[in-house]
Amino acid sequence: MNKTEVSWNEVMEAVSDIEKYDLDFVDALALQTMKKNNVKEIYTNNKDFNRVKGIRRGKPTNSNTPL
Numbered sequence: 001m002n003k004t005e006v007s008w009n010e011v012m013e014a015v016s017d018i019e020k021y022d023l024d025f026v027d028a029l030a031l032q033t034m035k036k037n038n039v040k041e042i043y044t045n046n047k048d049f050n051r052v053k054g055i056r057r058g059k060p061t062n063s064n065t066p067l
Contacts, residue, residue: 004033021051031055 014028041056049057
């Protein structure tokens with residue numbers, strides 16, 4: 001895993017994604033980081049990512065929580 005910087009432009013795009021996909025700020029910022037790094041898949045129990053076109057949400061393998 002690599003640490004990444006977030007630009008002001010990416011923060012502003014995240015604010016736009018909050019409204020577009022009904023995400024909270026942290027999810028929208030994660031989405032911007034994913035876009036910047038061409039990541040199309042996320043493993044999370046957070047169903048909010050289901051609303052994002054072009055992103056596939058997978059269930060974490062070490063989770064007992066049903067989707």
